Amino acid sequence: MEKTNHKQEINITPQLMERINELISHYPEGKQKSALLPVLHEVQDAHDNWLSVELQNKVAELLQIQPIEVYEVVTFYTMFNQKPIGKxxxxxxxxxxxxxxxxxxxxxxxxxxxxxxxxxxxxxxxxxxxxxxxxxxxxxxxxxxxxxxxxxxxxxxxxxxxxxxxxxxxxxxxxx
Incomplete structure (x- = not known):
């Protein structure tokens, strides 16, 4: 996984948390990992279109999964950015x-x-x-x-x- 020196403020607003919970609700109890892709999209959109390691760790915490499970997805798909990008x-x-x-x-x-x-x-x-x-x-x-x-x-x-x-x-x- 790419390490960056870029700092990113983690800002899980009440509105974002509501959206995350709504996405998780689409899956059976105990299967919140299934919401990983849509949750990553929402979180990335709310954080200047990139996902720092710390923010990925926060997603893992919210979904009650291991951070490596998030890293594997973020590093596989090109639609997730691991460093700041242009507007x-x-x-x-x-x-x-x-x-x-x-x-x-x-x-x-x-x-x-x-x-x-x-x-x-x-x-x-x-x-x-x-x-x-x-x-x-x-x-x-x-x-x-x-x-x-x-x-x-x-x-x-x-x-x-x-x-x-x-x-x-x-x-x-x-x-x-």
Whole structure:
């Protein structure tokens, strides 16, 4: 598991705790571990979209499971972030169809435009760029995900427009 020097304030608000309890209630008594994935999503959303080791330990405590059971899930799934990320995380699909259609070139262009390497956060905290495995939109390659939304048939011009829209607050991240 990746160790970070980033400090994260753990803030389990009454509203978040209510949501966690509601998620746990969907599973039989004693099977609260089954709520792990949705609970991690809720907790990550409430904590600047990342999960420190301390926060993962808190989730384990809330679900009455061992911390290693949380670590295994967080380190397996790419949708869980183990360090701070930018407000807008550009997730470029890097598997076959997107690769053939120059996704790596689009990702490199984006990194150069923002002045970061994959996995880094821009100095202003606005952007991160990462490569991810298949996002299931092969017919629309090359593509990337920003928040809950796909951006397809990417070109340099489309990327420039998305970056500008993010800078002025026009990009919606979640479909909630």
């Amino acid at each position: 807008y995380m550009f997730e470029f699909c890097t598997t076959s169809c997107c690769a053939i259609n120059k996704a790596e070139d689009m990702m490199e262009y984006t990194c150069n435009k923002l002045g970061v390497q994959p996995g880094q956060v821009t100095e202003d905290g606005m952007f991160s760029v990462v490569g991810v495995q298949c996002l299931g939109a092969c017919g629309y390659a090359p593509m990337m995900q920003v928040g809950d939304f796909y951006h397809e048939h990417l070109t340099k011009e489309k990327i420039d427009a998305i970056i500008e829209d993010c800078r002025v607050g026009k990009v919606v991240l979640h479909d909630k």
